[in-house]
Amino acid sequence: MKTKMLLAGVTAGxxxxxxxxxxxxxxxxxxxxxxxxxxxxxxxxxAPDDKGNWTGFDVDFCKAVAAATLGDASKVNYTTATGxxxxxxxxxxxxxxxxxxxxxTFSRDVDLSQTxxxxxxxxxQGFMVxxxxxxxxxxxxxGASVCIxxxxxxxxxxxxxxxxNNIKYNPVPIETNAEAQELYKAGRCDVYTTxxxxxxxxxxxxxxxxxxxVLPEIVSKEPxxxxxxxxxxxxxxIVSWVLRAMMAAEEKGITSKNVKELAAKDNKDKEINxxxxxxxxxxxxxxxxxPDWAVNVISQVGNYQESFEKHLFPLTxxxxxxxxxxxxxxxxxxxxx
Amino acid sequence: MTFFSNIWRNEKSREIIVQIIVLFxxxxxxxxxxxxxxANFEALGKDISFEFLFIPAGYDINQYLIDYDSRDSHLxxxxxxxxxxxxxxxxxxxxxxxxxxxxxxxxLSKNWLASKIAYxxxxxxxxxxxxxxxxxxxxxxxxxxxxxxxxxxxxxxxxLSNRGFYIPKPLAESGIELVYLFLVVAIxxxxxxxxxxxxxxxLTGIQYPVFWINFSVICFLPLIAFFISGMPVSLEIPAxxxxxxxxxxxxxxxxxxxxxxxxxxxxxxxxxxxxxxxxAIDKGQREAAESIGLKPSKVMNLVILPQARRVIIPPLTSQxxxxxxxxxLAIAIGYMDLVATLGGISLNQTGREMETMLIVMLIYLSxxxxxxxxxxxxxxxxxxxxR
Numbered sequence: 001m002k003t004k005m006l007l008a009g010v011t012a013g014x015x016x017x018x019x020x021x022x023x024x025x026x027x028x029x030x031x032x033x034x035x036x037x038x039x040x041x042x043x044x045x046x047a048p049d050d051k052g053n054w055t056g057f058d059v060d061f062c063k064a065v066a067a068a069t070l071g072d073a074s075k076v077n078y079t080t081a082t083g084x085x086x087x088x089x090x091x092x093x094x095x096x097x098x099x100x101x102x103x104x105t106f107s108r109d110v111d112l113s114q115t116x117x118x119x120x121x122x123x124x125q126g127f128m129v130x131x132x133x134x135x136x137x138x139x140x141x142x143g144a145s146v147c148i149x150x151x152x153x154x155x156x157x158x159x160x161x162x163x164x165n166n167i168k169y170n171p172v173p174i175e176t177n178a179e180a181q182e183l184y185k186a187g188r189c190d191v192y193t194t195x196x197x198x199x200x201x202x203x204x205x206x207x208x209x210x211x212x213x214v215l216p217e218i219v220s221k222e223p224x225x226x227x228x229x230x231x232x233x234x235x236x237x238i239v240s241w242v243l244r245a246m247m248a249a250e251e252k253g254i255t256s257k258n259v260k261e262l263a264a265k266d267n268k269d270k271e272i273n274x275x276x277x278x279x280x281x282x283x284x285x286x287x288x289x290x291p292d293w294a295v296n297v298i299s300q301v302g303n304y305q306e307s308f309e310k311h312l313f314p315l316t317x318x319x320x321x322x323x324x325x326x327x328x329x330x331x332x333x334x335x336x337x
Numbered sequence: 338m339t340f341f342s343n344i345w346r347n348e349k350s351r352e353i354i355v356q357i358i359v360l361f362x363x364x365x366x367x368x369x370x371x372x373x374x375x376a377n378f379e380a381l382g383k384d385i386s387f388e389f390l391f392i393p394a395g396y397d398i399n400q401y402l403i404d405y406d407s408r409d410s411h412l413x414x415x416x417x418x419x420x421x422x423x424x425x426x427x428x429x430x431x432x433x434x435x436x437x438x439x440x441x442x443x444x445l446s447k448n449w450l451a452s453k454i455a456y457x458x459x460x461x462x463x464x465x466x467x468x469x470x471x472x473x474x475x476x477x478x479x480x481x482x483x484x485x486x487x488x489x490x491x492x493x494x495x496x497l498s499n500r501g502f503y504i505p506k507p508l509a510e511s512g513i514e515l516v517y518l519f520l521v522v523a524i525x526x527x528x529x530x531x532x533x534x535x536x537x538x539x540l541t542g543i544q545y546p547v548f549w550i551n552f553s554v555i556c557f558l559p560l561i562a563f564f565i566s567g568m569p570v571s572l573e574i575p576a577x578x579x580x581x582x583x584x585x586x587x588x589x590x591x592x593x594x595x596x597x598x599x600x601x602x603x604x605x606x607x608x609x610x611x612x613x614x615x616x617a618i619d620k621g622q623r624e625a626a627e628s629i630g631l632k633p634s635k636v637m638n639l640v641i642l643p644q645a646r647r648v649i650i651p652p653l654t655s656q657x658x659x660x661x662x663x664x665x666l667a668i669a670i671g672y673m674d675l676v677a678t679l680g681g682i683s684l685n686q687t688g689r690e691m692e693t694m695l696i697v698m699l700i701y702l703s704x705x706x707x708x709x710x711x712x713x714x715x716x717x718x719x720x721x722x723x724r
Contacts, residue, residue: 084681088690108688111688133580141580142579143581145500150685155396156395156396156686158397159395162397169397173673173677173682174671175668186479
């Protein structure tokens with residue numbers, strides 16, 4: 001509650017300061033650091049490692065944008081946000097990117113004046129229960145207490161799904177994933193519901209992951225992706241093409257290991273040449289990026305596959321919908337030409 | 338020129354001029370703030386609109402005192418939240434007042450142990466932030482009480498579990514009207530009897546045990562009616578069905594934790610206020626009362642407390658206001674109060690932070706002002722009347 005009041009204050013404060021509309025890229029370069037808004041803690045996506053450095057799939061994307069714009073993936077300031085505070089923080093200018101497993105919906109895109117620049121993870125809402133409960137399907141959950149992260153699309157999905165199936169339930173709203181885990185473990189709720197990726201991440205952090213299971217029902221579409229503010233198309237283009245470059249690199253077999261080597265030679269596949277700055281890429285100067293932008297991203301952060309395997313495979317998450325189109329997934333990248 | 342210098346030299350007109358200037362700058366500053374917010378909202382492509390209040394909220398609330406469904410509007414969700422705030426404030430204020438007055442009096446007791454216990458209670462409680470109290474009580478309830486399937490059962494009708502407390506719910510059946518009628522009669526009788534006894538005492542000095550007689554009348558008259566009309570009340574006993582208990586009356590762990598935390602925390606402050614009020618009464622009053630042979634309880638109830646009340650009520654009002662406002666920390670444990678519904682989920686689903694915050698602030702302001710007005714009215718009733 002306090003944070004929200006504070007945020008309203010901060011929003012107002014930033015607004016009073018007057019927003020002179022300089023380009024976001026200039027702001028970032030002048031500061032020498034990218035401000036990135038991430039999750040308060042979700043294993044695999046954004047969580048501090050044992051040395052206290054933020055790491056994860058969403059964090060990698062912040063690093064990739066810093067590598068493309070500043071040439072150095074480490075030049076990122078991280079700001080954490082709960083499901084509730086994230087949009088206010090982005091609107092108030094506390095970060096240039098919101099990279100916090102955020103679902104792309106119509107009203108968030110249109111009504112909240114922000115731009116979703118693409119999908120970096122196709123997800124869906126699921127349910128986790130202790131195996132001891134003996135439940136095999138979400139349809140058997142009549143009367144259950146359900147822990148739910150507040151301020152997310154999940155609470156709307158949940159209400160719609162249970163109403164549609166005529167199931168009564170008792171919602172227990174929680175602010176962060178960490179608190180929700182505690183209540184779930186203490187038995188305050190029978191079920192924990194959030195995006196399936198989050199459920200796997202949460203389950204792996206338990207002492208006995210095998211005592212819990214994710215029910216087969218996926219009740220919603222949750223295309224997750226990075227978000228920027230409305231109004232700076234150059235910045236939106238930069239961020240979206242960084243994401244596409246990472247996926248294109250996977251498609252073309254460019255990895256952090258071989259990127260320097262491929263960038264140095266003339267490749268048969270001219271798309272690799274254009275991506276890595278060997279051949280000119282028309283329009284790049286309009287984005288204000290140097291020709292080696294993609295080399296920086298791939299050498300310092302890796303391609304989409306590398307980031308996915310590094311952070312999400314340990315959670316037993318499979319590529320599934322998140323494979324490239326040629327492998328039966330949904331990621332289809334516009335050509336780099 | 339002399340005209341203006343005369344005005345400036347005149348103390349009264351000078352004061353007015355200074356006040357006008359200050360007022361002007363204050364007004365200018367406020368309108369500058371408002372215009373700035375408007376301009377910047379426009380630059381962000383946001384407008385100020387309250388239409389979102391009438392679209393379906395889409396989320397469920399786990400405790401509602403009026404009918405609520407996820408298809409209802411954000412406005413109704415906000416009202417449900419406001420009622421939940423009112424409920425926890427009501428329980429909290431009762432608990433805090435009873436506990437606080439008792440502790441304040443015990444603190445002054447001549448019994449060393451009792452007074453020390455009250456002292457340590459006050460010191461421990463009021464020096465720990467309220468948020469920690471709330472989290473502590475929630476943690477205790479959730480982690481020490483068992484799962485519903487192993488719930489602690491009291492006579493198989495009342496159950497304690499980490500999903501909350503369940504008690505049987507009385508359901509009225511036909512014939513209950515007689516009981517209500519007898520209750521009304523009993524209350525009217527009690528009021529008249531109390532008035533009669535007071536007049537009798539004023540005239541003759543004879544005292545009747547008014548409290549006990551009225552208490553018995555109010556208890557037994559409806560009870561007699563209850564048996565005459567053939568016990569027209571049935572109990573809905575909570576029963577374990579599936580995951581949770583169903584039926585009966587339910588108090589969620591969140592409501593319980595919040596009530597305990599707010600009540601116990603505020604009681605420490607009220608205890609100090611009561612103690613200060615009692616100590617403010619000149620000891621001659623007590624000595625005089627004792628010297629005419631009043632019992633200690635009468636000394637307290639008839640001489641000390643009526644005078645102490647005048648000192649106690651203004652700061653007590655602030656404590657009630659604090660308790661009500663502190664209840665907005667409910668979101669920390671997922672209790673769906675006004676801040677959690679309208680100022681939380683609705684804010685988030687609609688992105689209207691300025692509008693929702695304005696509404697929530699205005700509501701808290703009017704609730705606080707109402708409590709204040711009520712207490713001021715009571716204060717003016719008990720203040721020293723010049724004779």
